[in-house]
Amino acid sequence: MGYGEKLKGYYRARYWEAPGVLRTLVDAEGRTMRFSSKRAAAKAANDQEAVIRGAAKSSPPPEKPTAPSEEAVNGGDPPSAAPAESDVQPGMTFGEYVNRWYAELELAASTMQNYKRHVENHLLPAFGEKALSAITRSDVGAWEKKERASYEGTSVQTWHGTLHVIFEDAVEEGLLDANPAARRRGRGKRAGRSRRRGPEKVVTDALGILLVSERMALLSGRDDEFVGGLTKGYTGARWGELVGLEPAFCRPNSIRVEWQLYELDNGELHRCPPKDDSYRTIDSMGWLSALIAGQIARVDPRPCPCHGRRYVFRGYGEANDAARSPGVKLIDVARHAGVSIGTASNVLNRPEAVREEKRGKVEIAMAELGYVRGAAPGEPAAHWRRSGFATWLFQPAATGWYPKKAPQEARPVPLLGDPWPGVPARGRNASERAEACWVPIAPGLTPHGLRHTHKAIMEDMGTPPKLMDERLGHLDGSVQARYSHITSGMRRRLMEGLTEVWEASLDARRAMCPRSQVAALDELLRDRTP
Template sequence: MAYAEKRTARGKTYFRALYQRPDRKAQGVVVDEDGRAVRFPTKTTAQKAAEKAEADAFTEAKKGRWIPPEQAAAAGRVTFRDFATEWMKEQSLADSTMQNYPRSLAHLLPTFGDKAIRDITPAMVAAWEKAQQKEFAASSVRTYRSLLHLILADAVDAGHADKNPAERRRGRGRRHGRRQKRGPEKQITSMLGALLLAERASLLSGRDDEFVATIHKSYTGQRWGELVGLETQYARPESRAFRIEWQLYELDTGELLQCPPKDDSYRTIDSPAFLSLLVGDHIARTQPQPCPCHGLTYVYSGRGVGGKRQPGPTLRQVAELAGVSTGTVSNVLNRPEMVAEKTRAKVEKAIAEVGFVRQVGPSREAAHWRRSGHATWIFTPAATGWYPKKAPQEAHPVPVSAGPWPGVPVRGRGASARAEACWLPIKDRLTRHGLRHGHRTVMEELGTPKVLMDDRMGHEDGSVGARYAHVTDSMRALLMEQLTELWFQSLDDRLALAPRSAVPVLDRLLQERAKAA
């Protein structure tokens, strides 16, 4: 039973608030944040505090969340760093999430790491967030704060604090300008734009593969990981469909992890006849082999790379010893007549001194595309017409020949001086994911039922109305007809620009279309 206990200290009278603990092992005492008994000035205030503490204790006990005061006092001394370290060990989430958590945690520990969880206040969190926003993108800061909120919420459940200081009260704060630092809107392009983009990507890579893959992504809306992770057994040209069972996610270590599609969006995507034929011919031409990393056969492989480098002195070491550039060393090895005799002798002496051996070996196909390599050196230059900055060279236009249209990229030393033209942008700031947005937008323009759009994109609509809508064969057939019309229209538009192409697969398609017309 709760009651107020009268006490006297140094001639002054005060009251303690005592109550019955749920475990009935000892008498409960109302204490402050430091674990010291609270001295109430009047009996009435002490009585009310005792009754409230007893009611709260029994309520928490019914929910299984009551913690004895002596344990709560010890829990209050746990630091954020210690709790976060143990918390991370207990998590069992997707590998992509587990690699992202430490990045975000690195932004939390400098401020909160050594503080007791009970000592963290909303004011501290607000000051930290304001400082972070001056250095990092708003979207990144939201990610860091979300992790802080999640960790502190679990700390509250563990009894290390009474309330989550990172919790936002709904309706509080600025009403305007909250998302001034939001990311740019996703860019999309037309089906003709997708065709021109695919052609440029193929010219940059020197293979037909990038052309087929870009058209594939534009007309199915698959995610990048789903396209890279598409196995030949799930590309079904005979049934005009692609089955999405897995995706390949690239970790920071460079490892490509096979995992389920995002949000478990397993699905079968219908394919227009032209696309099934295009992908089927691609598989027949390339004869994909099982990759060394997974032992599985995938529809698309990465760009050609050199053979494995043998250990030994490098070209740069030779150049440093001779006091020349790596380009000069390369000329001595490949075009000695272009180098002065004195310089050539100096380089040859350095080669002999370090024991340099030229790396030889056939180029091979990479097992898979790399996320940054494909986006940086294939997709973005194809979309924008610009190569990115790479020291010591600044960002510069893609140098191309004047013909055949749209021009073939010029490579090698002095490429810019030998080029006759450069590409104009197809769509600035277009990303690979923008092709997925573009596919959804095309379906909206075609009047495709929402239930079919969600089914195709791998989205889930939890509304009541969605439960009563179903995909029918006639819906699928109509969409395939409409996408086929768009494809042939884009070929006609491309024919109007130039009758031939330097990309073999597109050149064949253009000639077939010209004959049919």
């Protein structure tokens, strides 16, 4: 006996072609027929079964089921609007369908990019030439097993999710009877599910945030990375939100998150709303607001050529790989010699205007550091780049090692031992001139790990979950969260707690050495002098 099966916005007719063989009623072109009511779909299915039984008595069954009459389709009900015509032809391949599917999407640029990468790199090579309707659950299982042999389980889960979305849309269009990528509940192994989870995110503490930020500034030769690292570690801002931070949204006691800059695979930085529309105001401690205000005053941001807007943090050099460019910068020479940048510049351009004692210090510093005039990177870029920042600034600061990059193997960051915590040696034979290297602070720590660190610090202080979610841009839809509210006292205690944590880390850093080659940190350390 046939029946009507409800789908999204319509019913389809399901009938038995033979014992154990269940079919869906289609029209002459092979498309699933849609009905406005369950009764109409069931009647059409029963009519089709009657046709099959009658044909079985007189002649072999037809190759395609005969479409019912208009009266049978509507079952006596008022005629419904004809279903929208589909441009999918019978026998269409997965590749043909997914190309049309992708062209019709209107999603965020980051989501479109991810879908395109998943489809082109992992789905089309496996299913592109297969007929859409011929792909089975076994085919999907075999593909997943093959992918897991070469890639991380969490990545394969992500690609499987994209495949599920594609098939689900095909089912909704009536092109498939069922989703072959759907996971059946209660099937498969339950043991070992935890092995599919990625490793736990590495976090650090307040002192780790400070030390990593200082090292990044030493590697870059400027204060931008010091202020940026502390801002990320003490606000929990996402990477794109930090890169897209504009001076207009930096207020005396808060940072307003209105935009982010998302970096696409082609290197383009897309200005878009924050993730999940997490617009919010992040409360800022007085000391952090002062550091950000000093950063803005120091760099005097200029409009970038890509968006025409001013941003708080500048990129490093003119290209993504500028952080590894050979050549010591003049600021490194000035710090090593204990003079101002202007004095170091005068030694090069107007040596007669510099006293012999200081000129000698600068010349010795140039020789020791291997300074070559004109070898340093040019003007700062308009924005940080994820790969350059994480690979050549953040990772060496957190681990003490530069990553492997052909033709060079992974290697320790070469340092000149004095003054503490060491001056990165650059230029020719930097490794041979090195006197020391950094010990790891938090191996495996990433820029996003500072966001996790910020939440860990707040949890350690007993911050209410509602306030933590607001600060991080998360949304908790539970009943408990609906009945929780943030008070001014909660905000005040959080600011006081984060300030206490910061001051304790600053005192711990001062106990290691009372001075720093990073100007912004050196001023803070001097202010902590009893």
